[in-house]
Amino acid sequence: MTNAQASTQEQWSSRLMFILAATGSAVGLGNIWKFPYITGENGGGAFVLVYLICIATIGIPIMIAEIMLGRSGRQSPINTMRILAKASNARPSWRYLGWFGVITGFLILSYYSVIAGWTLAYIVKAVSGDFSGVSANDTQTIFSDFVNSPLQLTLWHSFFMLATMWIVARGVHNGIEKAVRYLMPTLLILLILLVAYAFSSGDYIRGLKFLFSPDFSKISAESILIAMGHAFFTLSLGMGAIMIYGSYLPNGISIAKVSIIIAIADTVVALLAGIAIFPLVFANGLEPTSGPGLIFQTLPIAFGQMNGGTFFAIVFFVLLGFAAFTSSISIIEPAVAWLVENRGWKRSKACIYAGLLTWLLGMGTVFSFNYWKDIKFYSMTFFDLMDALTANIMLPIGGMLIAIFSGWVMHETISREQLNIGKMYHLWHFLIKFVAPFAVFIVLLHAVGIA
Ligand code: TRP
16 A cells, blocks of 8 residues: 555666665765764764664664655655655654755755865865875865865865756666766775775874774763764665665565665775774874864875875775765755655756755855854854754754654554564564664753753
8 A cells, every 4th residue: 555656656676776875875975074073073982882882773773764664655755754644544744754854955965065075176186196295284284275265165066066966857766876886896995995004004003092992981962962963974864865765665675684784884984984094193193183174184195105196096086976976866865856746846947946055055064164164153163053953963853753653653564564574573663662762862852951
C-alpha cells in the first residue's frame, strides 16, 4: 500500500549504486574539512570518542529509520511524512517534519557551498604551483588573503552553486552514480597517501595521541553537543536527504546492512583525514584550534614538500570538490523534489529558485569571513551561527523527531516488514524508541543550560 508510488518514481539501478550515492552524500566536507577542525577545537581524543559513540548509538539507528521512512513513502520527505502519518493514523502535522528538513537544507547548503568554493579555489592555487615549498606561515597568509577577498569567495561560491543546481536539475540518476563509483575510491587512496606522508614527515606520535587518547577534562556540554551534531551532519541525517535517497531504493535490499556500510565508510574517511592532518599540525607549529581554515593551512604544506606534490594537490582538491558536490546535491534534493511534486514545477524551474535563494543566503557566510568578521551574535560570526544552528540544533531535532516517529508512531508492522532483519529488529527498535530520542533530548537540554 505504501509503495503505491513506486512505479512512477526513478530508482537506483542496484544496491551498489545506492550505497555509492548515499556514501557520496555522507562523505564530504564534513569528513575532511569539518571533522578535523572541530576535533582540534574541542580537545581531541575525548571528543572523537563521543563522536564515535554518537555514530553507533544514534547515527546508525536513525539512518536506518530515515531510509526506511523514505522507502515506505516513496515521495519527497514532506509528502512521505504525510502519507506515513496517515497510514499510521497519526496527525497530519507530521508533514511539518518534512518542511523542517527542507528549510534546514537551504540553510546548510548556503554555507556548504561557500566552503566547497574554497576547495575549488585551491585547485587553481595548486595548478599555479602556489604551494611548492610553502611553510606554515605561507599557507596561513595564502588562506587569510583568500578569505579576506569577498570577490573571490563570491565567485567560487557562485560557481559551485551553479554546478550543483545544474546537476540537480538533470535528475538523480544521471552522473551521480558514475562519478561516485570512481572518485570515492580515488579519494580514499589519496587520503591514505597523505596519512603515509604524515607518518614519515609529521609528528605522528603527537598527532595520534591527540586524536585517540581521550582527556575527559576537555569535554563539556558544548563539545558533546558539537560531537552529536556532527554525527548527524556527517551522515547526512535529520533533514530528509537520506530519506529521499531511500525513496529511490528498490525493495528487497537490506536497509540495516547498507546503513552500517555507509556509516563505516564515512567514519573511516573522517578518521583518515584526522590522522593525516594532526601530525602536520604539530610538526609545523600550527594550532589545532585554527578553525575552519585548518585543512587549508596544513595540507598545502605536505603537498608543497612531497615529490609530485603539485600533482597530488590538484588531484586532492579536485576530489574534495567532487565529494562536496555529491553531498550538496543531496542537501537540496528534498526541496527540489517537493517543489516538483507539490507545485508542479519543472525540475529546472525548481532548481533556479532554490539555487538563487541558497546563493543569496550564502553571501552572509561569504561576508562573515571579511566585511562582517567582527559582527558577532553570542560571539559567533554569521557562518558560525548558521553552522551551529543547523548542525547542532536543527539536525538533532529533526533526527529526534524521525526517531520518535519511527519508534513510537509508525505501526510496527510497517517497520518490521521494511527492515526484515529478524531478531535484530528488537535492537534497532530499542535504540530508535528509547536511546536515540532521549540521548538527543538530554544533550540539547544540557546545551541550553536548562538541565
Ligand atoms: N554529510 C555531508 C558531509 O559530511 C554533508 C551533507 C550532505 C549533509 N547531505 C546532508 C549534512 C544532509 C546534513 C544533512 O559533508
